Amino acid sequence: MWLDVSRCWETSFVTLVLVAGSSATPLQAQVAPEVLETAEGLVSEIYDMVSAEAGNVPDWEAVKSLFIPQAVVVLRTSREATTVFSVESFLQDFVNFYENTPAGANGFTERVLAMKSLVFGDMANVLVLYEAQITGSARPPQQGVDNFSLIKQDGRWWIVSVTNEIPTPDRPIPEVLRN
Secondary structure (H helix, E strand, C coil): CCCCCCCCCCHCCCCCCCCCCCCCCCCCCCCCCCHCCCCHHHHHHHHHCCEEEECCCCCHHHCCCEEEEEEEEEEEEECCEEEEEHHHHHEEEECCCCCCCCCHHHHEEEEEEEEEEEEECCEEEEEEEEEEEECCCCCCCEEEEEEEEEEECCCCEEEEEEEEEEEEEEECCHHHHHH
């Protein structure tokens, strides 16, 4: 999930904050309690939650509720650089993506292609191969690899950190995520 989506939509696991003053209709997504019972369920849910049909935007507060307040998100923002985001700045970057690209008017989809998880007690690591695309774009979907670190507290899973990388010919998709 991830690039600085305000600069480059196709390489993002794009993400999350309240949309103020937007003409788009926010989706009223509620996180079902059973989604939070497994690390894989929570990670799968976030991809669905950041996707929206034409004219809608995700419920950023619901997305934010999946993270611990101190979570860190590190996204690939160019071929040579990564950027470290707080949850708030990560969400704001996603808001900017929806407001400043065709995603807000046309819709946007991120979907999981493969997932591999390691759960040990109250900690988990989930590696995801995903693809992202603005609806109706002539460009093919962009693939990326996200690495989620999670912790189980108070009977549910929380995202502690997310790191992102984009596959290239010199940096192919990890074997564990290939079909």
